[in-house]
Amino acid sequence: MKKLQILLHICTLCITVLAPKFAGGGEADRQIAVTIDDLPADAAFSMTATTITEINTNLLKGLRDEKIPAVGFVNEKKVYHWGEVDQRIKALAMWVDSGFELGNHGFSHLSLNNAGLKAWEDDVIHGENVIGLLLGEHNMKPRYFRHPYLATGRDLQTRREAEAFLTGRNYRIAPVTVDPWDWMFGPVYADAKKRGDAALQQEVLNSYLLHADAVLAYDEQLSRETLGYEPKQILLLHDNQLNADHLKELAAVIRKRGYKFIALADALSDPAYSMPDTFVGEEGSGWLDHWAITLGKPPKGYPAFPAAIMERYNKLPNPLDY
Helix, strand or coil: CHHHHHHHHHHHHHHHHHCCCCCCCCCCCEEEEEEEEEECCCCHHHCCHHHHHHHHHHHHHHHHHCCCCEEEEECHHHHCCCCCHHHHHHHHHHHHHCCCEEEECCCCCCCCCCCCHHHHHHHHHHCCHHHHHHHHCCCCCCCEECCHHHCCCCCHHHHHHHHHHHHHCCCEECCCCECCCHHHHHHHHHHHHHCCCHHHHHHHHHHHHHHHHHHHHHHHHHHHHHHCCCCCEEEEEECCHHHHHHHHHHHHHHHHCCEEEECHHHHCCCHHHHCCCCCCCCCCCCHHHHHHHHCCCCCCCCCCCCHHHHHHHHHCCCHHHC
């Protein structure tokens, strides 16, 4: 009987140690890098430099308080606003001065899928002037590029030529594996805040956090089904009022799922980002989709976007102005 108890105890230990720790509750040793697009602000064209500065001040405070390394991806066209150029550049300088890195997101957020390759290349080059100067003050150079709209090319030849161009300019592409669509929540939240509707702000926040959690769960499962494991994930966020106000709450959702925040360079060391990738399409997509489609296993079952938020977004006269 004693021998049987010892054997059962050993079996229990083996199961505990060897079982994959993927099911929620913070058990998994998960890692995620944070990237933030559309600096100096998602809706910079309709904002004053003062508002842009406030949003970035709060966003950077949130990143520092939560001890989150991050790379901010810049559209330099948003800097050139009459009478505000210096102040908008200072908003970008705050990132580098605070120990964060800036990447190139194209001068005008031009989609490779909608523009000729040469026009797109010119947009990339034009988009590295300001960030090159700001990074240079800290003995750094631009080294990351994020595709606008995640559009990597309508055909494989264009994609490969674009990749060769970026490599020639010493850029590493910054993929995305987790995208909670904060760009759609953001304008609805900003509109509610502008109108002083605190109840709607809370409703949007709650919906955002629930959707982010659902997207993380989906991408974790898709990772296991596609790769056989969960890689170091890369999260896509945007420089907007919603994230500036509530990064702490989003970080709590992510940490509850067992994630540790890491630098983008660390995430890119994962072998998944060196996998064969032949994805092309009319629309941009995340890299988990790239890999699944390349392997002949098209993904399905992506979490539905909250209908109430989409309805409010579609009713905004100019959503990109928020």
